[in-house]
Amino acid sequence: MKFFSYLVTASLATALVAVPAAAEETDPPKDVTVSGSVALVSDYRFRGVSQSDEEGALQGGLTISHKSGLYAGTWASNLAGYGAFGGSNLELDLFAGYKRPVGGATVDVGVTYYSYPGGADLTDFFEPYVKVGGTVGPASLLAGIAYAPPQRALGNFSATPFSRGQVEDNFYIWGDGSVGVPKTPFTLKAHVGYSDGNPGLGPNGTSVAPTGKYVDWLLGVDAAVGPITLGVAYVDTSISAASAAPLLPNFSSTKDGGPISGAQVVFSISAGF
Numbered sequence: 001m002k003f004f005s006y007l008v009t010a011s012l013a014t015a016l017v018a019v020p021a022a023a024e025e026t027d028p029p030k031d032v033t034v035s036g037s038v039a040l041v042s043d044y045r046f047r048g049v050s051q052s053d054e055e056g057a058l059q060g061g062l063t064i065s066h067k068s069g070l071y072a073g074t075w076a077s078n079l080a081g082y083g084a085f086g087g088s089n090l091e092l093d094l095f096a097g098y099k100r101p102v103g104g105a106t107v108d109v110g111v112t113y114y115s116y117p118g119g120a121d122l123t124d125f126f127e128p129y130v131k132v133g134g135t136v137g138p139a140s141l142l143a144g145i146a147y148a149p150p151q152r153a154l155g156n157f158s159a160t161p162f163s164r165g166q167v168e169d170n171f172y173i174w175g176d177g178s179v180g181v182p183k184t185p186f187t188l189k190a191h192v193g194y195s196d197g198n199p200g201l202g203p204n205g206t207s208v209a210p211t212g213k214y215v216d217w218l219l220g221v222d223a224a225v226g227p228i229t230l231g232v233a234y235v236d237t238s239i240s241a242a243s244a245a246p247l248l249p250n251f252s253s254t255k256d257g258g259p260i261s262g263a264q265v266v267f268s269i270s271a272g273f
Helices: 010-017 241-247
Strands: 032-041 057-066 070-078 090-102 105-115 125-136 139-151 168-180 186-196 213-225 228-237 264-272
Touching: none
Parallel strands: none
Antiparallel strands: 032 057, 032 264, 057 070, 070 090, 090 105, 105 125, 125 139, 139 168, 168 186, 186 213, 213 228, 228 264
């Protein structure tokens, strides 16, 4: 369930995948370009919730883009605890879309397919998205909406009054911003998102929006050190202990029983090409 594994929350890791390799200004535009990245993060957070049992994760992806604006790619991460479905304990996302400039902004329309190779049944689902990005002064801004239509993987199967094994949908809206600090290698970054979906656990004990409705946010800084980017970010959600209680013990760390949606400082090291 993780596209914007933005960070290293599902949000920023995917952003890294989409960064193309630098080219000389004199190079003619290519019909097809290939870009990618690899990252090591101290915790894989998807929309504020840990998918790696608050442990490290190795992530990477590849994107093929055509000069027309069409693109397709894949992104993967290891999983543990709440985020795992057995099998290889791997998340493998496939995505495709179309991106083009409109006025002073860039509009990106596509779809992500979330898969878990060898995992339990009823885990895979797809999620279309629309993103609009641009710059305002020195700041780079991005706003997005993702809507996953009703699917069994998003259904409510937990032992709550809402559970009927029904299919459910999921809505996510977010905004991201970043700004470079002049004459330094540092870039400040921020993210805020709102989830609205299944208020409970899905067919395999997890959920894209475990408490139904909640907000996640991130504040951090990246530092470019040659071809390497070092990052640190503070990640948190509005999920309270009371709202998470009906989801226990699934929605907790296997190490200490603590919440997997609480405040966490996440470190990352990444490289792109």
